[in-house]
Each structure stands twice: as structure tokens, then as C-alpha cells.
Amino acid sequence: MTVSSAPGKVYLFGEHAVVYGEPAVPCAIERRARVTVEQRSDDRLRVQAEDLSIDGFTVEYGGQHDGRHDVNVPEPLISAAMGYVDGAIEQVHDVTGEDDVGFDVTIESDIPLGAGLGSSAAVVVAAIDAATRELGLTLETDELAERAYRTEHAVQEGQASRADTFCSATGGAVRVEGDDCQPIEAPELPFVIGFDGGAGETGELVAGVRALREEYSFAADTVAAIGDVVRRGETALQAGNLEEVGRLMNFNHGLLSALGVSARDLETMVWAARDAGAYGAKLTGAGGGGCIVALDPTPETETALRFTPGCEDAFRAELAEEGVKRLA
Ligand SMILES: Nc1ncnc2c1ncn2[C@@H]1O[C@H](COP(=O)(O)OP(=O)(O)OP(=O)(O)O)[C@@H](O)[C@H]1O
Ligand SMILES: C[C@@](O)(CCO)CC(=O)[O-]
């Protein structure tokens, strides 16, 4: 039995634009997906996802489509989850050369699903790491990140960046631009997260931005403008100037809004955070619903979010210095 965990993330700057080669700065947070893997004596895959709904579900299958599951979880949720786990195991078969081994996989996670905190990347990174180690192979972090990226790329139908998977594998604050991925130094960042209880479909939201970009040159300019905001944001980060970082987060949010990936609850939470005195606030991740991230060293934003209609949960997030953790 082998166990690995990997963290989720927030985007300080640059989601969506990073898919088109602009830089982005995601930061890993201490909310993790933990994946336990045990090799089977046959070639089947059995996946138990404890947190996919209140009840969790188990699905066992030998091929892509003969899934049988125990509890009443909506079919689209199951096929989405199986896409990531399937993809991760495919990478494991590929990198180890052992393509006829089966696994029992258990996923436990405290990252809300589809909410912009990188649950998919964390699950994929932890699953690939645990399953390769179960077969006696420990991947270097860069190789692990690359394999996890290929999985997200396949599930998101060819539209993914390396940002989420690199950040989850490496931990800390990182900078990603195309295939250039680097850890960066960052000052203490007082993250506050607001969660509306909802989710967005990353693949669909990315496809929406792509379509806008193709239809309107000003949408392409908006994506390029996000890149400019990120570059200024990096300078502000290096200088430890949180006021400027916050102002640029606000700008970044406005541009994401223009690209159609915000939502009413996200706007309400962003404004509640700003009114409470946060340095800045923006949606994080793919959008459409889910989470916002604000910077506030005082308790004001968290308190305000708790009383904001549409906000289901508000919490502080610590930077996760460590990416993948090998637990057993
Ligand atoms: N605990 C889990 N168990 C099983 N599958 C999970 C779990 N957490 C996430 N997943 C898979 O990841 C999918 C969510 O990925 P998606 O990329 O849409 O959102 P996210 O990664 O949480 O947010 P974002 O990409 O915006 O940061 C789920 O539909 C599911 O397939
Ligand atoms: C929207 C996006 O930029 C981030 C999702 O967390 C997609 C990606 O980078 O693959």
C-alpha cells in the first residue's frame, strides 16, 4: 500500500491567460488530496472516492465504460472523476512500462471540487506519485508534474496549462509561462478564501474563453492584458508590496470578468472582501462558480464573507511549502 498527498492552489494572477502562453503565478495551499494505492492481482481498476459527494462512491471497472458503482452519484460526476483517475493510471502504465497492472485507488480530499482550488491537479499528482511508487519507481518532481500535466491536458481536451499540476507537485509559489515552470520567492501572503458552494466545469470555461478570443480581437487583447498585469504583479511581489499586489489582483479579476468566467456569487464575494478592507480580491481558477481569493492580514474579510449571502464557507489558507508528500 502506498500513500501520497498533493496540495490544491489559488491563483494570485494569470489563470486562463496562462493557457495561451501568458505567465501566471499560482500558490499551493494547505488543503490536500490524499491518494492510497494498492496493486491488484488482476488488471482491473477499482476507485473509491470518499469525498466526491456526501456518500462517496466506489466504481470498479476493467475497461473505460463498464463502470459499476455502489451509490447514487450523478453519472456525469462519475465519468468526470474517472477521466482523471484513468488518465493518471495511463501515465503510470506508460512511465513504468507495466501496462497490465490493476490498482485499488482510494481518494480522500479536503479540496472542494471544481471550485478553482485545483482539486483535479492534486488528485492526479497524488495518484501518479502513489501508483508509480507502488510499482517501485519514484519520479522526480519535474517528471511527476509533466505526467500530471499530460493527464489534465487530455481530460480538458487539449486545453490546459502546466500551472496547476506544477504548483501541486512542487508546492510554494510558482511562475509558469508555457513550458517554463519555476518556483519563486514570495512574501508572507495572508490568503482568505470565500467559497460559494458551487463549481464550474474547467474544460467548458476554457473553451468559452478560447471562442471569445477567436471571435473578438479585443478578447485576445484582454488575455494579453492579463499577461501584463501578471508581469507587474511579479514585480510587486518581489518588492513585498501587498497593496500593489492587491490592486493588480482587482484588475486581474476585472479582466476575467470581461472574459465571461465570473459569476454573480463570485462578484458578491469579491466586493464583500474589498469593502472589508482586503488589499485585493479575485476569482481563482477556472471560475463559473466556486472560490474567490483575497489578501487580508486582519480578520475583517473572513468575518465579512461569513455574513455575505451566497458565501457558503470562508477560511484562511496557508501557503503549502511542500508539494507532493510521500506518506507511506
Ligand atoms: N476528491 C475527489 N475524488 C475524485 N475525483 C475528484 C476529487 N476531487 C476532484 N476530482 C476530479 O476533479 C474534477 C474537478 O476538476 P476541475 O478542473 O473541473 O476543478 P478544480 O481542479 O477543482 O478547479 P480548477 O481547475 O478551476 O482549479 C472533478 O469533477 C473530479 O473529476
Ligand atoms: C483556467 C485554468 O487556467 C486554470 C484552472 O485552475 C486552466 C489551466 O490552466 O489549465
Ligand SMILES: [Mg+2]
Ligand atoms: Mg482543475
